[in-house]
Amino acid sequence: MATFETVGRKEILPPDDNFQEKIRQSFRHQGVMAALNGELVDVRPCYVEIHLPFSEATRQQHGFFHGGMVATVADSASGYAAYTVLEADEECLSAEFKINFLSPARGSKLIARGSVIKAGRQLVITECSVSVVREGEEIDCALMLHTLARAKYVKSGPHSD
């Protein structure tokens, strides 16, 4: 599927055996995903897949998925992909992302596939490709490049400054 096959890409072993439960628990605490009926479909080392069904709450003026919703599901999938390579006491923060829209997100469901490109000492670089399901067929609709910063886990939530 959507993985940027770079020259030296190696499979990274999650340093935290508990990464899947950590991610599922975090996902359950996201009001956004609950409100939008987002579904955490797959969590594997360096890879997270999230599905988002079309609804009134995801539509823009033409009846397609709003670009912000495409970015939201991509941000979540690539962000959680980064979680798969974190230490047990770490989480990460989005520093920035860039997204290109390839075709109108017209369809019944978004499928976001996030994966890790590089796990550095300070930063984790991830990507996400988003496709939309239209009449049973998957059509590419967006690509994201995402930079996240490692942070020590804090109960009150992380701070970028």
Add this chain to the structure above:
Amino acid sequence: MATFETVGRKEILPPDDNFQEKIRQSFRHQGVMAALNGELVDVRPCYVEIHLPFSEATRQQHGFFHGGMVATVADSASGYAAYTVLEADEECLSAEFKINFLSPARGSKLIARGSVIKAGRQLVITECSVSVVREGEEIDCALMLHTLARAKYVKSGPHSD
């Protein structure tokens, strides 16, 4: 406020006298903004301001605004800023955007201020700065650079391909 003061920035006169009504009508048709209680606060030539209150539907796992929600309100404000410079028979499509997160979006409300950087023949370049209201004070939380493509208005919605 948040305007990228470039050397030659000129005020662009909206070619469509009806731009404000066109934008307000489009905004009303966005299921997303309705579901999130987004408010279209200001529509002026080259400038659009949208406010988004904090709610369960906008939160991530730490109780802050989800990064995707910050991107959604920024995408809407800068996208509608682009609408202010379109011809009457045009709309525009997001080609891509990039967003940097400056601090955690912890607060009661997001304020997104979108403005036009350049209105080209094919593309419109806009920016958006997003601040979060925390204990009555505005704190910068994100910056977006946004590229949109002009398209002739079509009832069924625009197509990028």
Add this chain to the structure above:
Amino acid sequence: MATFETVGRKEILPPDDNFQEKIRQSFRHQGVMAALNGELVDVRPCYVEIHLPFSEATRQQHGFFHGGMVATVADSASGYAAYTVLEADEECLSAEFKINFLSPARGSKLIARGSVIKAGRQLVITECSVSVVREGEEIDCALMLHTLARAKYVKSGPHSD
């Protein structure tokens, strides 16, 4: 190699039979590539590869390739990849690009592999991955996502406005 394997990626047949000569001729007219000894190594449908040897003119303060040089070779490879899908009377202009640096560009040569992600009616979206050759081994050093706008060929050069 470095290709973003998206769900629906199709091989696009170059509409201009003369695309290779058009690209080689354009490349020969780039003062930059001549000055830096850049080499156009491969030109195929949807794919262009450029090599850039390390030299005093490409170095930053630590003796690595300057980030701007990494961006320059990536911009050229992905830009020419876009040329492979243009009509005979078209060229294209960079609207924007985003590049992530994965590791320091320390080595003897940069290898930039540009390819087409999508050829739309107005825009062509390309990507480029850049590796650096260090002690005979290729190491990923950067990834670029690039948006170009089609333009009718004009002798005096294209204009984005």
Add this chain to the structure above:
Amino acid sequence: MATFETVGRKEILPPDDNFQEKIRQSFRHQGVMAALNGELVDVRPCYVEIHLPFSEATRQQHGFFHGGMVATVADSASGYAAYTVLEADEECLSAEFKINFLSPARGSKLIARGSVIKAGRQLVITECSVSVVREGEEIDCALMLHTLARAKYVKSGPHSD
């Protein structure tokens, strides 16, 4: 000139009294800038200005500045702007940047004005606007948003991994 006037932007006092000399010395060690006759024109807290004259070594096929050269001078100006807010024992590495091209870089000189948007604990966010001097007039030609990571100074150069 080109500063993103965000809500809470504060002037940051350089923690290193020697920041100007540190930057000038680093600049002198950049083979790229020497080869291109780049000139470090101004170094102030949170602000660096670099000029780049047009030459055969900076041109693309139409006789304009190559997009990569526009990115190179912007990367340098915004990167050195970040240097103005570093500790004495720190330097920084480009994590990524995104650049939008506003008009063809046709003219005799590029002027890149880099400034600091935010100096975080791990990351420094900067911007750069680039104008081109054409018949004595400055014309906006590009805008960059740039993310850099702090690193402890190492003689052998920094490493992002």
